[in-house]
Amino acid sequence: KAGVTQTPRYLIKTRGQQVTLSCSPISGHRSVSWYQQTPGQGLQFLFEYFSETQRNKGNFPGRFSGRQFSNSRSEMNVSTLELGDSALYLCASSVTYRTLNTEAFFGQGTRLTVV
Amino acid sequence: AQSVAQPEDQVNVAEGNPLTVKCTYSVSGNPYLFWYVQYPNRGLQFLLKYITGDNLVKGSYGFEAEFNKSQTSFHLKKPSALVSDSALYFCAVRAYSGNTPLVFGKGTRLSVIA
Numbered sequence: 001k002a003g004v005t006q007t008p009r010y011l012i013k014t015r016g017q018q019v020t021l022s023c024s025p026i027s028g029h030r031s032v033s034w035y036q037q038t039p040g041q042g043l044q045f046l047f048e049y050f051s052e053t054q055r056n057k058g059n060f061p062g063r064f065s066g067r068q069f070s071n072s073r074s075e076m077n078v079s080t081l082e083l084g085d086s087a088l089y090l091c092a093s094s095v096t097y098r099t100l101n102t103e104a105f106f107g108q109g110t111r112l113t114v115v
Numbered sequence: 116a117q118s119v120a121q122p123e124d125q126v127n128v129a130e131g132n133p134l135t136v137k138c139t140y141s142v143s144g145n146p147y148l149f150w151y152v153q154y155p156n157r158g159l160q161f162l163l164k165y166i167t168g169d170n171l172v173k174g175s176y177g178f179e180a181e182f183n184k185s186q187t188s189f190h191l192k193k194p195s196a197l198v199s200d201s202a203l204y205f206c207a208v209r210a211y212s213g214n215t216p217l218v219f220g221k222g223t224r225l226s227v228i229a
Binding site: 004033035041042043045048055056058090092103104105106107108109 | 160164218
């Protein structure tokens with residue numbers, strides 16, 4: 001069974017540009033969450049999607065957005081990139097949003113560097 | 116709002132000694148608690164979880180964690196540390212009820228010295 005797949009693995013962008021990251025969850029999983037990992041802040045929650053609907057949103061500016069498609073694949077977009085957006089972006093999938101006690105499975109992440 | 120505190124940024128332990136990585140949480144109502152581990156250049160891997168029942172939970176790679184409701188803690192433990200246990204460990208909490216996400220602590224770096 002394939003795990004969570006995130007593409008691309010590495011990305012270098014210039015300040016002011018925009019970027020789109022992709023996440024394919026484990027087959028059969030319908031819930032996808034996104035996290036930003038930085039050395040100083042640990043993992044910070046960005047958003048959570050289930051059945052193409054955003055269920056939760058973290059405290060990030062509107063430059064950060066996401067969506068989920070009918071096949072459960074998800075994308076997140078960051079517009080007008082800032083140096084501080086440099087981070088590892090992790091995607092996690094779980095079976096269903098409604099079963100809160102199920103563990104999430106993480107992808108290897110996308111390392112975004114903004115220069 | 117729910118939150119997780121991991122009071123130690125770094126824990127050093129000699130190989131063969133017991134290890135403890137601390138975690139305290141804050142949540143409205145009952146919690147679901149999780150531990151994850153992250154090796155260099157990898158995503159997070161699930162170790163164990165507390166849902167309900169026995170306060171001592173056993174997980175992967177010989178790790179266990181003890182849920183203490185009165186102290187709102189969920190410390191990760193292992194009787195005998197291995198050098199290969201060196202990694203970044205994250206504690207996470209989700210509220211039992213309500214529309215809440217899985218919230219993580221800032222992580223604790225465990226270094227096991229041979």
